[in-house]
Structures are given as structure tokens and as C-alpha cells.
Amino acid sequence: MKTVIRTWVVNGKKRTLEFPPMRRLLDVIRETMGLKGTKEGCGEGECGACSILLNREPVTSCLIAAGQVPDGAEIVTIEGLELTPEGQELQRMYVAKGAAQCGFCIPGMLVASYAHVTGDHPDNSDAALREAHAGNICRCTGYAKIIEAVSAAADHLSHDDEDDDS
């Protein structure tokens, strides 16, 4: 079994890892790196539970051969979200609004939320928020409280920005 060596920035820290290149990025995250927060719900890119940020874009890590991720790539998993003010605010609002129930979809869902609120000029209308989370299946909540939480977090974050500007 041939392996490759890659150096990535994972959750803000440089990490050098060795793995078979066709191993799924999800498995490298969970098994090689031991970051168990990222979940496998379907292994076919449908449920979004394995979502992570790869160079700031949300992707399903079950569909990426880890060897496809080049040196220098920036990876953020659920464990890295709390290192950012946006991630913290989203986590706070998810808890406050009751957005998590069983919690299994939540790491991936939060990654989608984070990608949305940190994107360029995010549209925080209900329809846009729903579309931003359409790649993540939740079977518990009916999404209402998730959308409510992201909306509240986006609202708080945009007000913080105004405060900074003034």
C-alpha cells in the first residue's frame, strides 16, 4: 500500500500526515487525525454530516480522496469552528434556540452555517438560509430552529461588524 505525505493547516495548526492517497478525506480526519466530531451519515455525499471547510468552501469529506488535497490546503472541521468568533456565535445560537436534537447532523450543519455567514455578502433571507443548508439532512428538527439559530447568529454578527466600524 503506497502512501503520500501531505502538510495541511488543520483547524489553524500545521499538520503533516501520511496516508494512502485514495483514502477518503473523512477517514483521514476521523481515523488518522482522530477528529471524531466529523460524522459519516451516508458515505455518498447526500446527508452532509461529514461536511468540512476545504479552503473556506464547504465540502462533503466522504467524496474526496485525501490525496487530492494538496500541500498547504486549509481544513476546518467542527473542532476548529470554535476558534473563530463566527463559529462561537453560531454554536451559542444553536444551543440557545434548540437547533440540536440528536446532534449527529450538527457538526456538518454548523459547517454549512459557518460557510454561509462568512461568505461574501451573505443573503440572510429565510429562503437563502434554507438553500445554504439544503445539502445537510436533519431528521430530528424540521430545520426550523436551525434556520432560526443561523438567522439570529447572522444578525448578531452583522451588528458586531457595525460596532467595529463605528
Added chain:
Amino acid sequence: MSTLENTEFLEPATLAEALRLMADESTRATPLAGGTDLMVQWEAGVRPPPARVLNLKGLAELADLKMDGKTLVIGAGVTHAALRRSTLVRKHAPALADAAATVGGAQIQALGTIGGSIGNASPAGDMAPSLLVANAQAEVASVRGARKIPLPNFIVGYRKLDLAPDELIVRFHLEAMPDGACEGWRKLGPRAAQAISKVMGSYRGKMENGHVGAFAVALGSVAPTAIRLHGIEQWITGKKLDANTLNEAEKRAAEEVKPIADIRSTAEYRKWVSGRLVRGFLEHLASAG
């Protein structure tokens, strides 16, 4: 856990290197870009694990997104996310941008590429209809040289391409939407987002003095490949879009497709709704043009 751990992973730094690897039978490999189709098929055991994989992700030569005269050039490695965001695509091939926005969720759009979607040659692939109405040509390359093939001649059958074993899909050339024309995209799936299409389609058309000046329409999931509906296109051109004409157009369009039943829909519904979609496109054209 992957069954792919013994698959050899080739990482060309340039397109030229990729083509050289493809040229030699001992290094020829399955091209892998976004992985949204292939990784699922391998993991599910639908396809056996390949001996070798050729990583195309990040190859600069496949990332074109530019105008060349009146032609919109889109590199095979351009993702759905890039397509939906691109102002060029929005302006010159809006139905393609709209189609890209309905592929999977944000995560799949960030990974999946237009080259991968066409290369997969599934009748349910959401990219083909918008390319077909833009008279797109696929450009493929090998060490032997490059060639451009009109899309209907490139996707020759169910999951079948006119692609030699040593060739790679490099880019697509689309006729930009002419001034005064308009386009539309419609996808019918089992749910509002992240759905494999039951039927989907695009049109490009132009009204001239209250009559249909030009009309191109393509549907997917109604035949082994996405298809242009030439019969209805010819019949409708030059006509006024009154109620009788629309009724007749709907009927003729439905008759032009021969869909099958599968897990997503019935043959009857697909046939009926094909006519309805064409009718909807014509109504859209009448109101927009």
C-alpha cells in the same frame, strides 16, 4: 472505509503530463476530478476499484472561464459553484448557471465539475441540456492532439462517450446567448433541493415581431442521453404563440420523447411533463421575449 487503498494515485502537475500518462497503457488511469459521482460508485461497489486514478483536481489548464469572441469557454474543471457565481455564465448562458445552482447542495456544488458531469454521461446529468441549447462543443485532448465535437455527437449513449482511451475532456465551447434572446432552466425532482432529476431541461429562444424567431430546447432523463427536441424546434419556429399553438406544441413535444420508468418517476408522467415543460418554456419565451 474505502476499498480504494490499493489504487495507484497519479498526480500530474500539468495537463501535458496528464496526457502523457493517459497515452501510455501502463500508466493510463481513471480521471478523477470532483469525485461526486465516482467516489460514490466505487464505495458502493457499483464500479470496481480502478487500478489507477489520475487526479485532475486543481489542474490550471482545466480552469478556464472566459469569452473568446462570441464563444463562452468553460474548462472541464470548473465547479458548479463557480458556474453559478460567474457573471460571464449568468450573462451568456444563464440556463447553465441556473442548472449548476440546482446540482446537489452547496457541498456538492463546490466539488462537482462540469467536465465530470458530462464525463459521467448520465441521462440525469443536470449540465447537458443547457450545453445542448447553447450548441456546445466538447474539446478533448490527447498527446495525439485536440478535437472539438458537438455535444450530441460526444455523448453517444447511456453512459457512453466518443472519447478515446487516451483522451481527456479539456473544455467546452458554448455559443453565447444572442442579443434579445432568453433562456430558461427547469428541473423536476422528488424534492425541492439535492435531487436527482425526474425530468429537466433548458431552452434558448428569441421572439421576432411576435413570432418565434428561434427556439432550441433540450430535455434530460427522458432518453438514454439528454436530447434536443428538433421536431418541436422546427415546428414552432415562425409561429405565433397563441393558445392553440401552445396546446399543439405541448402534444408534439410529449410525442417526441420516449422515456422509461425508474425509481424516480413513471414513463407516463415523464412523457406528459415533457410536453408541459416545453409549453412552460414557450410561455416564458412569449412573456420574456
Added chain:
Amino acid sequence: MSASVSSTYRNVGKGLPRRDGEEKVRGLAAYADDIPVPDGWYGAIVRSPVSRGRLKKLHFDPAFDWNRVCVVTPEDIPGENVVDMVGRDMPFLAYDWIQFKGEPLALVAAPTRALAREAAAHIKPEIEEAPSILTLREVVDQFHRDPKELHQMVAQTISKGSLEQGFAEADIVVEGEYWSGHQEQLYIEPQGMVAFPEADGGVFIQGSLQCPYYVAPELIVTLNLPLEKIRVKQTAVGGGFGGKEDFPTLIAGYCALLAMKCQKPVKIIFDRNQDILYTTKRHPSWIRHRTGLKRDGSITAMKVDFILDGGAYTTLSPVVLYRGILHSTLGYKCPNVFVDGHCYRTNTFPNGAFRGFGAPQAIWALESHIEVCAHKLGMAPEEFRLKNALRLGDSTATGQIIAEAMGTPAVLENTLAHSNFVEKQKRNSRGNPAHDVWYGVGVSFFAHGAGFTGDGESRLKAKAAIDLELLDDGEPGINIRISSTEMGQGTFTIMPQIAADGLSVAMERVRCPQPDTKYVPDSGPTVASRTTMIVGSTVFDAARKLKAQLESYASATFFGNAPTELTNGTFKNSYTSDTLPFARVAKQLIEEKGPQRVYHQFQLPASLKWDQKTFKGDSYPSYSWGCNVAEVEVNPLTLEIKVTRITSTWDIGRVINPVLAKGQIEGGLTQALGYAVMEKMGIKNGVFDANRMQTYVVPTAMDVPEMDIHFVEYPYTHTALGAKGVGEVAMDGLAPCIANAVEAATGVRLTEIPITPEKLLEKLQATASSAI
């Protein structure tokens, strides 16, 4: 209504954030696949390639090196080769007759998952194939020809009054047949379990499950171990919905059998494809109603034929059938009722528990049929329902008297008002070709029996314990010891709310640890919407007992035997008004006498009478009530159906945590939305055709409409807490509501779910051609 009662509590009734929220949003919650398993092996299952037949032999490929793996065949099972559930007809590993495709034949464990699967692939069964019956359609066809040819798993009737008389009195008789298919729970965390062999010969099982005290006792006969040697602990559970009620016994058994043989921890985590193909589903149903009506709108007779597809083995099917038939006429007054329920075998994966447990099928048929009855009488659907809704003093089909105030007809009245239903009905398109969008609004009204059927709770004897001890911070507090599990619904939050108020201490002093049969008594399974109602009440009473003990200790030890009361964490001498904090008294008690454990056992009221043979009497301790109004838009161009808004009202008794309760309703409605319009499974080559998440399609955020949710509180009067069930009722009634709305929009009624554009087209074309 009782808003004033709730205000006497400090925590009960408040939308406190969930206790396990932080670990879940940080990705720290450990699910079955996340727990460390040092030196663990992976399990794989050899399955039958045919739907029915006789197993002749298992062939082990001689070219394969069997020394690298551990294999379990029926001969290796230490006890009986039987899954000890309601029926005892299912073997752990088939050894003679095979009853469904995918039935386990042997088990393999190996150091890697790949090797385990490879080894499994080298075991080839030799089977003499036999004819099979695969679908409910075939069952119903045969039922019409000759039911005796079918394999009946269970049958039950309900009888009240005289049908003959009821139909004789009727002015019109309305008939209808209603179909529903399989539904997959599709919890996002697939089934997963790990079994660790113990030094004493026992086994320690950890995993994703709803009911630790189903898994442990059900494995006794198979593993040939006493209960105390089968320890079961729940990991974090990524959704259950019934799917982790009965099935985990099987996967736990596979892991345990392998672990006991190879003496290594053995883990099985299903991938999604296996999980959909080889776990339980909601029972498909065929329900036929024949209803006698008077011109004045009263119902004189209800005859119901009720058939469930049980799948290949009995599992929980009898209990599902019972709940199904009990809900098949529930909610309405009728003096003459006969319900004839049957569950038949098909050669498909056994169907099992799924949120609602027979009630969603029953209510799908009932609330569709009630609408048809209203139309036939020329009555408005809400008027017909209001006229016939059960009220205080009325009796159900089993003769149960509605003896306490309940949310009937309040949920109906409230929803009609909030949704402006009567006005909105005027906009119904009924397929009007002049409308650009076909609008329709529909209503459904229903009840869900709270807790176990009949006197089930008496037989179960649910227990809760509360331990007064020093917590991890060294200060005194309480640990709630119950076997009720947290699977997203909020057990670990509401139980501390309840216990804190029962004891009258701060929430911070209350913990609710993960259930582990080593530490918790049997509180019954986490099913049947009983956790808050039954176990919550038991926890509350246990906390009150502890409170009394602490008060008497404080009184004797500190206050010279003066009457003493513990309120909000402070003991008060009622003579002197001296006070002492909870921590001071509790610490001294623990130092003096050690940690204190208080037990309480749930008691049904003595007045509850139930005859399990005749199905007469009080079929449930109480009822939750619900009413939906759904608005839909059907696109006439494509017949796509969009549900645009749901307004609903619920009586779940006292609402313990309104945020969590609303979350249950929103989630239940969303599963019901999927059941109504998209979730579809057929049988192809003997197995489910929708076998991946790409093909088994459930609602995304973009499919779910705005949900306007209201509660009316009619507390259960037998318990101090007054909660009734919330988990299942939300799943029960949306499908017929949408069918009613779709009829209002299109003018045609569909009698099979899911309601799809394909079926609408077929019906519209059939209606159009029959009109010509």
C-alpha cells in the same frame, strides 16, 4: 387550561437549553463509532441471497485462510438460536427455513472491516429456493381470494354495539380503501454497536439504542448468560424514531456472539446501504372503511378492515397492530364499531417500530375517510369533525369514557381560528383551469394514546431511582438513574428540570447520566411517547420522596424536630424561620449515612380497566390530541406539490419544556411531510429499491414550510406533573391533512401515500376520461 399550575414550578414549563447542547455543537458527543475500542475487531454478516428457501449448507472457501478471522454459525450460539422478542419465531442465524433476502446466516469478525467483509464473501450458502410473497399488494389480493392461504402473525378485533343496527339506521354508507407503504426511520447516525468480552465471561455492550432493558434481557436466552452478566450502556444516539427500539437487540447480539467467541471487542457500524436494506421499517398498510352516516351528520356505524405487512418475522408487529386498530376510529363518536385487524407475513425484512407505531397508518386512513364522509354529506369538513369529535363523557370504540378534560375539540377549534381555515377554504382551486396555481387547504384532527396500550404500564412497573451523592465537583447533588435514553428528544434536559422541581433544588445540582444497566433500574423502554409522561412522573415522585427524607433529616438533625421545608435549595425551620442551605444538610447526611438512593415505581390508577382479550376498557391511560391545517400549492403545469404552511395545535398535557416540545412537533411534522409526499420504497429483486440516501428521499430545509405551532394544556390528572406524550402524535396526522388539501387544490383524492405528481396525473387523467 392550567397556566397557573405551571407557574408554581421553577424549571418545569421553561424552555431551558438542552443539557447536551454544548457537547453536540462542539462535536464532542461520542456516538457508537466514536468511542475508543482498543484492539477491537470488526464484525460482518453473511446474508441470504434469496427471499425464501431451505438452507442446506454453508460452504467455506477452502482457499481462504480462516485462521485470520473468527466465524460464528448457529452451532456456536451458547444458548437458544432465537431472538427473544414478542414472538419467538425469529432465529438469530437462520439454520433451516430462510424467510427473507438478507437474513443473517453466519457472522464473521476480523481485525479490519475489509478482511471481515472479505471473509464473509467467502462463505457461500447452498439454498433450496421456495416461493415467496413480497408485497402488501400480493397479500391483499390473496386476502380477497382466500385469507387462509396467508401466514397470519396476529389478528385482533374491536367490537362495540351492533354494526347491523348501525348500518340499518344509516341514511348513506361511505366506503373507502387507503394504502400506505414502507417508511424508513433514516436516523442520520446508522446503527452501531460494540461488544466487549468481560473477564467474568459476561459481555459489555455499548451502542446506539433506545432501550437498554430490551437489549439485555432479550439476549439472556441466546447468550446463555444471566442478566447481571449482560451489561448494556447507551452511547450518544444520533436519532432513533423507533428504528433503535427493537433492532439493536439483533446487532448487539451479533457483536456479543462474536466477542464471546473471539474474546476481542467486536464492533459493527452499518453503512447507509446496509442500514436501509437490513433494518426495520414502518409497516405498510391497507385499510378499508365502511361508514354509516345520518343526514344530520352523525356517524351510526364504522367497520374497518385493517391489514399490516409484518415482514418476515413477528418482532413487535402484534403491538403495532393493536395500536393501529385502536387508532383506526379514534377521535369520533360512534355507537357501533367493528374493527378487524390482521398482520400477515411477507418475505421481506421484518417491519418494526417507527414513531407512531401503527397510528400514522390508522389516522392516514381515518382522516382521509372522514373528509370523504363530510363531502358525501355535503357538510364542511370542519363542521363534520366538530359535530362528531369525542367530548368529555363520550366513549371510544373500546368503551373507554373520556373522563378528564382533554384537548378535544379545543385543538380543532384553536387551529381553525389560528389558520383562518373557513375563510381560506373559499380559495380552494379544485382543479380550476383558470387558476395559475392550484391552492388547497386541508384539515386533520386526531388523538394519540399516551403511554403503553391498556394496562401495559402495570405489567411493566417502571422504576426510577435518584441518588443523593457527591457530584464531580465534590458538592452534594443528585443523579437521576433511569433507563430512558436521550436520542435527541430531550430526556437529559427535562428529567433534571422535573427532578430539580420535585426536590426543589437548583438545576445545577442535578445530573442525568447516560443509562447503563449496571447503575439504572428498568424504567421501561424509551418508546410510546411515555418517557416524560410515565418516567418523568416517576422521577418527580422519587424526587418528592427524597425531599421528604431530607426534610425529616434536617428537622431532626438541625431544627429540633420542628417542621422543615426544603424550598429552592434552602431548608427552613417553620417555627424559627432559621434556614440552612441544601448543600450543608445533604453533605452531612452523606457523611453520616453514605449516599442515599430513593426508588419510585409508577402506578396506574386503580380505576383503569383493560381486557387484553376482548379489547374492551381503557385502551390508554390518557390521550394527546392534535390538529393540523395544511395549505398546499399544486403547479398545474407540472403537478408538483408544495406544502406552503402548516398551522397546528397540540394537547400534550403539561408542557415541560416548550422549546424541546416544539422541536418534537416540528421534527415529527417534517417526518410526516416526507411520509405524505416523498418517502417511497418499492421491492425490487426481493429487497427495498430505495436503498441509499440518493434514492430514499426525505425533506431538506427547502421542502419544509413555515410551521405555526400552538399548545393547549390539559394536564393528565393522574400524575402530579400532568404531562402526556409528545413524541409520536406529531407524526400521526399530517399525511391525510395534505391529501385533503391536495383534493381541495386539484379536485381529486389520492388514497395512497406518498402523494406524488405521478399519481396525481394518473388520477386526473382517469377522472377526465371517465367524465367523457
